[in-house]
Amino acid sequence: MTSGLGPAIGVAAAYLAVLSAPVVAPYDPTAQHREHPLAPPTGIHVVDREGRVHLRPFVLANGADGAARAYPVRFFTRASGDVEAPSSVRLFAVDPPAAIFLFGTDTLGRDQFSRLLYGGRISLGAGLLAAACALTIGVLCGCVAGFFGGWVDTAIMGASDIFMALPWLYLLLAIRAALPLTVDPGRALLAIVLVIGIAGWARPARLVRGVASSVRSRDFVAAATAAGASPARVLRSHVAPEAFSVALTQASILIPQYTLAEITLSFFGIGIGEPTPSWGTMIGAMLRQELSVAHWWLAAPAAALVGVSLLYHATADALHRRALTMGVTR
Amino acid sequence: MSARSAALRSLFIRHVVRAGAVLVVVSWLVFAATALAPGDAFGEARLERTLSPEAIAALRHAEGLDRPLLVRYAQWLRSAAHGDLGRSIAYRAPIAPLVAQRAVNSLLLVAAALIVTWTIVLPLGVWTAARDRSTDGRIVAAGATALIAVPDLLIAIVLVLVAARSGVLPTGGLRAAGGADAAGFAAIADRIRHSFLPVLALTLIAAPPLVRHVRASLLDALASPYVLAAAARGIPYRRRLWRSALRAAANPLVSLFGLSFAALFSASMMVEVVMSWPGLGPLLLDAVRTRDEQVILAGVVLATALLLVGNSCADLLLRSIDPRISA
Numbered sequence: 001m002t003s004g005l006g007p008a009i010g011v012a013a014a015y016l017a018v019l020s021a022p023v024v025a026p027y028d029p030t031a032q033h034r035e036h037p038l039a040p041p042t043g044i045h046v047v048d049r050e051g052r053v054h055l056r057p058f059v060l061a062n063g064a065d066g067a068a069r070a071y072p073v074r075f076f077t078r079a080s081g082d083v084e085a086p087s088s089v090r091l092f093a094v095d096p097p098a099a100i101f102l103f104g105t106d107t108l109g110r111d112q113f114s115r116l117l118y119g120g121r122i123s124l125g126a127g128l129l130a131a132a133c134a135l136t137i138g139v140l141c142g143c144v145a146g147f148f149g150g151w152v153d154t155a156i157m158g159a160s161d162i163f164m165a166l167p168w169l170y171l172l173l174a175i176r177a178a179l180p181l182t183v184d185p186g187r188a189l190l191a192i193v194l195v196i197g198i199a200g201w202a203r204p205a206r207l208v209r210g211v212a213s214s215v216r217s218r219d220f221v222a223a224a225t226a227a228g229a230s231p232a233r234v235l236r237s238h239v240a241p242e243a244f245s246v247a248l249t250q251a252s253i254l255i256p257q258y259t260l261a262e263i264t265l266s267f268f269g270i271g272i273g274e275p276t277p278s279w280g281t282m283i284g285a286m287l288r289q290e291l292s293v294a295h296w297w298l299a300a301p302a303a304a305l306v307g308v309s310l311l312y313h314a315t316a317d318a319l320h321r322r323a324l325t326m327g328v329t330r
Numbered sequence: 331m332s333a334r335s336a337a338l339r340s341l342f343i344r345h346v347v348r349a350g351a352v353l354v355v356v357s358w359l360v361f362a363a364t365a366l367a368p369g370d371a372f373g374e375a376r377l378e379r380t381l382s383p384e385a386i387a388a389l390r391h392a393e394g395l396d397r398p399l400l401v402r403y404a405q406w407l408r409s410a411a412h413g414d415l416g417r418s419i420a421y422r423a424p425i426a427p428l429v430a431q432r433a434v435n436s437l438l439l440v441a442a443a444l445i446v447t448w449t450i451v452l453p454l455g456v457w458t459a460a461r462d463r464s465t466d467g468r469i470v471a472a473g474a475t476a477l478i479a480v481p482d483l484l485i486a487i488v489l490v491l492v493a494a495r496s497g498v499l500p501t502g503g504l505r506a507a508g509g510a511d512a513a514g515f516a517a518i519a520d521r522i523r524h525s526f527l528p529v530l531a532l533t534l535i536a537a538p539p540l541v542r543h544v545r546a547s548l549l550d551a552l553a554s555p556y557v558l559a560a561a562a563r564g565i566p567y568r569r570r571l572w573r574s575a576l577r578a579a580a581n582p583l584v585s586l587f588g589l590s591f592a593a594l595f596s597a598s599m600m601v602e603v604v605m606s607w608p609g610l611g612p613l614l615l616d617a618v619r620t621r622d623e624q625v626i627l628a629g630v631v632l633a634t635a636l637l638l639v640g641n642s643c644a645d646l647l648l649r650s651i652d653p654r655i656s657a
Contacts, residue, residue, distance in 0.1 A: 178363035313479035
């Protein structure tokens with residue numbers, strides 16, 4: 001915990017899992033298994049009724065004759081009945097009529113595990129891109145404001161004052177209002193990333209500005225300027241490295257916050273729309289399902305969100321402590 | 331004294347001018363953004379397909395949507411200054427009373443949450459700071475840290491689910507059906523029952539980071555040289571904690587109070603939607619969904635104004651109680 005390496009590895013693993021969704025997910029996230037609505041997680045067995053142990057895990061399903069049969073789980077295989085991507089290799093699959101739903105299915109019989117992975121691509125990806133967007137704008141504006149000072153500083157910080165004075169969720173809605181309501185998922189994702197990025201640039205800008213203006217007054221910057229270095233060069237080789245450490249700590253705080261922002265927007269129904277999965281729409285479905293305690297597996301996206309959030313907080317804490325100790329030793 | 335109050339008055343005027351400027355800029359940005367966005371309330375999806383383009387153009391003309399942007403903004407600004415915020419296209423009603431009622435509901439919720447939060451945060455922060463060396467204090471501090479990491483949305487959802495399962499508390503709304511007829515004590519009890527869950531959600535969202543901040547600033551103050559000097563002179567621990575440290579820590583706490591107002595105000599929007607509390611949040615969300623531009627504009631401007639007032643109050647309070655900060 002103290003090194004922060006463990007949580008950081010956990011975060012990386014989450015991104016790796018959602019990135020490899022086409023391989024790890026056994027089903028298409030929008031494929032509806034109408035014969036299995038709200039199915040509980042599929043039991044995976046290694047011991048059969050006679051007490052024999054199988055090396056290959058299997059699932060049980062009723063065959064065409066109505067009798068229960070064992071269907072082996074096949075690894076690194078091609079799921080038969082893969083209409084969308086017939087050439088793709090899946091990490092694991094079973095032959096129909098058996099089905100393998102690790103986290104059960106939703107009301108439409110869609111595989112929760114596959115939707116969790118594909119939804120994670122949207123939600124985690126949106127958080128990452130939005131934070132990158134906000135940090136890019138923030139670091140650029142902050143460096144320029146802190147380094148040049150004067151009226152540029154006043155103007156940029158005045159603008160950031162306005163953005164920080166606004167209630168964050170109201171601001172998000174106001175910017176969202178400027179975008180068309182129904183768009184295809186790709187453009188909706190882009191729109192949400194831009195919305196969150198534009199709404200969130202002010203905080204990193206303010207922090208980076210502080211760093212930049214303190215760097216400006218240091219002797220080595222004065223020396224570089226005296227030696228004829230252009231402002232662009234001083235910004236690049238002296239201010240930017242100092243700003244980077246601030247930006248890194250900010251990133252570990254902003255990414256989970258913006259992931260949650262995307263999830264909240266999608267939960268409100270003004271983010272990524274169905275049938276494309278997002279953790280926000282999945283959590284919304286969980287709340288609408290009256291018997292959600294009976295269908296506990298619908299809470300999988302909420303559990304995943306808490307897990308990722310905890311990992312990010314641990315990482316941010318470690319980064320923050322590292323920045324503090326580095327500041328002391330320097 | 332008089333010089334100080336004069337300085338405070340000029341500061342107050344500066345705050346008012348600045349808030350006015352922010353409101354004008356924000357209203358212009360939201361106005362321009364919503365107006366320039368593709369589609370409006372008379373988009374094809376919102377109306378009968380059988381309407382002719384001429385009829386739609388007539389409707390747009392009647393609502394004044396076909397005039398130049400700057401003219402419309404100038405008109406909006408002038409009527410807003412007179413308290414007229416325009417008409418809602420979706421509600422077919424003037425916006426000012428609509429938004430005012432919702433804003434009152436939001437403010438009631440935020441005010442209640444603010445009081446409950448600080449009633450819990452202050453003693454708990456002091457307690458965790460005082461018990462810093464012992465296990466129970468550390469457990470509570472760690473619990474607060476863990477709660478920070480739980481996403482706000484999930485806190486609200488879990489509370490709603492628990493309330494729905496247990497059936498003890500209402501999961502949404504302002505009052506029971508027909509509750510408007512109840513009078514006196516019954517009406518108040520009903521209000522409290524309905525606001526219990528949203529206030530609890532807001533407290534659970536806002537309190538943990540505040541406990542951590544209060545604890546940190548108290549620990550800072552306790553470790554400062556003059557508190558050590560007080561200890562050396564034999565002043566008892568309790569007195570050091572409550573008299574010396576807490577007073578020194580009051581300054582960051584007042585700033586925190588202003589920040590907590592902003593955080594609660596923003597979080598309350600989400601809580602209002604999840605728990606169907608008829609505040610500004612659901613109104614604004616519906617306005618975004620129906621492209622009711624005037625309502626979006628009025629809602630965002632009003633929310634900003636309320637937040638600015640809260641922040642200014644905190645700042646003025648800070649400067650009037652702390653002689654070290656020049657006004």
